[in-house]
Amino acid sequence: MEVTNQLVKGGEFIIKETDAQDVFTPADFSEEQNMMHQTALDFVEKEVQPLLERLDNHEEGLMRGLMEKAGQLGLFGVSIPEQYGGLDMDFPTSLRVTEGVGGGHSFPVAFAAHTGIAMLPILYFGNDEQKAKYLPGLTNGELMGAYCLTEPGSGSDALGAKTKAMPTEDGEHYVLNGQKMWITNGGFADVFIVFAQVDGDKFTGFIVEKNTPGLSLGNEEHKMGIKGSSTRQVFLSDVKVPKSAVLGEIGKGHLIAFNILNIGRIKLAAACLGATKMAATLSVKYANERVQFKLPISKFGAIKYKLAQQAVRIYAVESAIYRAGMDIFRMEQELLSKGQSHNEALLGAAREFAVECAILKVEGSEVLDYVVDEGVQIYGGYGFSADYPMDRAYRDSRINRIFEGTNEINRMLAVDMILKKAMKGELDLMGPAQAVQQELMAIPDFNLEEETGLFAAEKKTIAKLKKAILMVAGTAVQKYMNSLAKEQEVLMNIADMAIKVYTAESTLLRVEKEAATKGEEAVSTQIDIARVYLYDTVDQVNKFGKDAIGTMTEGDEQRLLAMGLKRFTKADLYNAKEARRRIADHLIAANEYTY
Template identity: 50%
Template structure:
């Protein structure tokens, strides 16, 4: 806790209005000895049990997925986040992210089964269950004796999760709830022993959560396995409840608390999903560069061609930024949990509030990393050329498996709008001061710009100034939009998407820069030349995305002189004093990856 107290831990969303020092963030280079050992153990398991048998997953071998899950349970991987008193390892949030990261790259099928079980299948009981519920169910889930599934989605209730029609009715003797309804897209349904089920009591505004044991004799039937684009050996079925009797003591939390449980479970799921995409990117990059080094055209390895170098560099840069941002947020959550425990909160309260505090960052990461892994797989196919389109190579399966990541744990469109909406709500509650900084930006737009030539003598001094200016872009666009539309802002979804894209790129770019700066300070700039290049390349790309979204956003709601003033401000806030040589940055990155013949950061 001492180290935690020495640094300022920003609240969720405050990265936008407060400067973060590089010394105050956590990076993958900060893994301690225990975490490094865990990482190596998980990677060894993944190589031996998952990747070596990839073809079995592609052939929809659901029994093999269950078998691998049992082995993961025997090794303790299913219980990393579970407190020791319930049969788990009780490790910190960073370690749980690490395990999710390195165990998830074998196939999307196993990754989905693992994530559904450890996250939304187990954590609702750990975080919301009574002591009796936790003692009864969590040890079985932590060890893999039982597997869990999460029944929220219905045919008419997807993104609008609280609109579900499944009902729960108290029986005449008051001992059971009788559940009736239909759930769909339920991961692990084919082999789980326990469901977390959400249903509505009478005319309640909000749904209620229940722990339901999977007993076919108790009114539970399963649909056939869904045949999907990817994650082919992830068991995905519909679940039908017909007068299913659930003991009253199996209600999870209180009546009408289900929507809150669902949303908080999804916060954990979102950041864990980002982690689950990271090692997939690393392995796609490694597979791609190895092929590019071996494949010759015109008597030259295709890795030596500039067009391929550009792809390798961009793929590596996105992976680097994703790692940087994911572990930055994970450590913030871990530190916030530790602070709450020290203040007297229970583990349940501390973890719930710790994750909830960074719900904005969780949504940002879910969107950014899920899209990056899809782009990475797409470019991986392109590097392989015609062979990339063949099932004989791993790229096409990686592309298919990656596609689901943009849909589950809340679609990326929903998460984009959530990130901005949650930030505005935090500002209204006084948790993040957006009004003050937004007013300063408005005053700056009315003033005369400085023509002083800045002194960029320190590493990343210009890049940090650019990050500060990009934050002004968000405050300018979002601040003016809130002022114009007020509570009706949520009706302007395309504007929210523009604002969210700006917010996402700020967080990702800043995270990459802070990681590279921290490593340069402790390991020396010369040794970090490539990390510095990746941070600069990511920022350049982010500026272009922010500029485009800024223009779209401004012209959608501002007119006349106001529009001209804001567009002039946007131009000022996205202008480099010294544009980076993007081609040189890409070549620096690509040559390193080529030489190492793998993703090596």
């Protein structure tokens, strides 16, 4: 894939305007990339969907058998180098394939754990011998992988793990003792990535094989959802591994855990995207089939609102996912051109866009929760029945707000990472923030010149919303300084402002680019989607901003900031009802999610 567009930095969207031609959209995927996506979709439809009930009952060998078939099809090897049996394709393609399997309920959980947090640590941090030993089997499906980080006493606080790894007297082995929990694929994995404290305080990764004496498994966990996913505890009792099992460097396990999580977060968003599209299609089909008062319920405005709002949020988060995915790929190519290895380049690119990865993990999982919740409502009583598909979709979606770091952690991380980039001089927030402060004291600009071009007015709105973020974030830094990390509610207010603005801008840019290619008439309902999403975003940013300002300030300062927020979150009234009806009618006519 040729890279010619302007390079941006992570978090820079807050202070920089992006040209529509510089963003990547799903319409830009090549025929080969779309074929890979279709292969994943077909696999889920033909191989996974007919087995959902049996998978949920943990039929022995069933999930592993499906995983082996996926490996044989090449779905595990999308981003693995050819020398290890992979296809060596680019990062946006791996996102596209992840989206393709996303509608498979428990299957994408097993898939993502294997291809992400189990394989990538070996690919990016393993030595040549470890890669040669494990990657071919993990790529073709002969071997299955699992990732052992979480413990009963350490979840989000991963570095607080208690599992110990003590070197033997001769220095040739390590002896591991501890307990890991919530280990996806635990029941059928052959290779475990295990994190332990060497000498009690050096957080380190190890590769541990299933047949190693002392490694044992707990029973399958009983879960609210993703019941078909194998989730077990892993017990390590005097597990003796050779020093060649050390993954990366002693005491550098945090580099593995945190770098892999950046990639995992945006991939989780892609998997959620696949699930949202499936649930939206089920919602449309049912609304067309279900007759009440002698009419299909898809004829009623309340149902049209739900169908349209599902589509609006799906289309918007999709726009943001692939915008960020291409930005990561472009940065990877830039780092490669500077002499970095393939492994260093992708990890460095994902680290650069860690803010966007965290944002998308939050938005992707919450959009899925919204879509399946409204899907249950559209189905009515049948939505609550285990005999209909929304029951499983609803339960399976809930874990995604916890996976890969809770959404609360990711919200706070996003803001923390932006501020750290600013303090290091990697992101110039100070200048734009000061300009906003000066603007607050100035007479408002009542520029009445009529905007021209598609989304000209909307782009001005986006620019003002970014000023609102800078105003609130700047105030928070001034007020709390080094104690800002303790003000979690304010951090989450700022994060929510950034999440909505990034997603709204991504949607506008995607539609603008596609309109330039296809013409505005061809993307008329997509234009409706972009405007509806922005219309909602303005009010949401105002609410988040008010909550933060009300927390941080009082008196004249509060009144000044409130006036500024009102100025920055002002937009013309818009007939969102009719726009949503046009969007819904398009879906109803197609009898599926079509965007």
